[in-house]
Amino acid sequence: MRTITTTEELAAFCEAAKAGPYVTLDTEFLRERTYWSKLCLIQMALPGAEGEAVLVDPLEGDLSLDPLYDLFRDESVVKVFHAARQDLEIFFVEGGVFPKPLFDTQIAAMVCGFGEQVGYETLVRRIAKAGLDKTSRFTDWSRRPLSAAQKEYALADVTHLRVIYEWLAGQLKKNGRGPWVEEELAILTDPATYTTHPDEAWLRIKTRTTSARFLAVVKELARFRESYAQAQNVPRSRVMKDDALLELASTRPSTAEELGRSRLLMREGRKPEIAEGILAAIKAGVEMRPEDMPRPAPHADQPQVNGALADLLRVLLKAKSESLGVAPRLIAPSSDLDAIAAGLREVESLKGWRREAFGEDALRLCKGEIALSARGTEIRIVRL
Template sequence: MYIANQEQFVAFVQRAMHSNVLAIDTEFMREKTYYAKLCLIQLATDDEVAIVDPFALDDLGALAPVLQNEQVMKLFHAGRQDLEIILREVGVLPKPLFDTQVAAALLGHTQQIGYAALVHAECGVTLKKIDSFTDWSRRPLSESQLEYAADDVVYLPRMYERMRGQLMKLNRLSWLDPDFEELSNPAKYAINERERYRRLKRVSQLSRRQLAAAREVASWRELEAQRRDVPRKWVMTDEQIVEACKREARSIDELFMVRGMSERLSTRDARAVVSLITSALDAPPDTWPEPDRCGKNEPNVDAQLDLMCALVRLRAKENGVAFPTLASHDDLARVARGYREDIDLLKGWRRALVGEELLALLEGKLSLSLDGMQLRVERRD
């Protein structure tokens, strides 16, 4: 069903309120904007599939009641971007929800398995993907586009039932509760422009003093990109920010020595950026940010990481869980260096499967050895 007016949309939502599930996907474009431009919403209930044209609707907020209906399970695959768009366009986040990509990692699939691969594995269906890079903003949509869009939700209810059954059989369904709670938390999608500098490419090249300047410039760029609704790199690239701060540019002439900067910034904007860099460089050291990466004065933990990875790989294989889902490399490195707070590896089911053992290994209470081709884990007195 193709929905292109408000009355049809409201009627569908009312019917969906009585469904057990609501599968959701979106098609959007953001190549030329800061905020994603929502072009299509695909919805599937127990017995209906709807392709919703947001360009033809007056109020997407009509979707909110079913999103907040606790009796309807909302289904996604790799839904973080969809959820971000829904929060911005509808004003609420769905709850409860189930993400098949997140769940798949607890059933032996790779951590970021794609939708088509999971549909083939769980339903035995090979999807056509000829419209993956289509222009969803153009109208009218072709039949192949509509078919592609519908396929993105039509198999989600079937996969949900199969995967839910498998997880219940393994007593793992509750393991996903914290992950899904986080996806339903609006704070996850809040933009903190003051932290954007940490994600700059090559930011590790900067000293703490220069990092303070990068924090200010990246924050300015974020707000400017939002104001203009253009991609960040159209205001200034990551490389340009890092180079300008590495040069410690205190004048417009010095700033424009960075390749391409004079073409991107007006004189007024360049003056603002230079002022931010200068103020940050002259600020007292106790205001400089700490780098994310461990400094040179921290101990090398390569040997510990090798042993930890061997143990994680063993427990991941035994439990049919993707290695990166069980333990990320960053978490392993932080644990090896003595950190214990705010680490997923040391929380919930991950701690039960391998986290406690890793702590015991680092404390010398476990030993690893080879028994033929098998890794043996033994507790030491």
């Protein structure tokens, strides 16, 4: 098990990787105590059973990741990950780069009949016909030295990945669903996926209150929390949790003494620099001009859902998902089916590969151009 700790070693390995068709990668990181993930380890493996697999340790020695980012930009080499979202966020935040071309075995497995968000261990067992020792999964990857068990666990995340990638790539060639995977990967390599603007942070907070003034205070508190957490690299919850934020938006303290009466604000949030920011945010929300206040989504005339049609769409979705071997929720969530049954057409399941897999027939069903019939447990589509 070779561990790379210098830029020169990393550059040499990345040059070797450029000679092959693909390289498998994974990371170990910590995020419990920070806003941004702390990169602790990178695992990489070259193709083939005899291809070298290495650990890259960014916490030891004098190491720049520039050679890795250069490899990411080399479009002649496929970069293979499993469940890549968090890995990609780390590299985008630290290096401003996405690996291209990218292959995510979790996404590929979804469209090849393995269900939603299939785990790596499942693919190792079913495709690579091997087992995994997961005892090191939740260890502290920032502590040094790493144990032999940690290193073996980390390397297994990229060595079995080679077999999984080659098998899934072969399946995609057979079933012609490569474009489906590409559509999903486009989301993963969109900077907007990893960019949280403080002005929009309030939209993630669930509240049933529709008062514009209340929402104005929520918006300002969420903006302060997000800005502070990003600047100080601490989790949002260390500044204040959502329940405390909503409490403060309701009680609207204006002094440190009043803020001290909060039932839900934790000790961290009572520190002077945070307490002052909270009070300033509340004041800004209270004084916000009416025309600048956030507005809840209008309740205006919601389209009426045709319940019978929604039920038929669910039957159609079940038939389609079974014939394609793709999880129903990956094709169309229940909310999309209700929206279609209500006459709405701007839904994700009527776009891209989902339209091809389900949406076209869903629209035909709505127009009365097809019907559904049952024969035993089989659902059939009948053209009218």
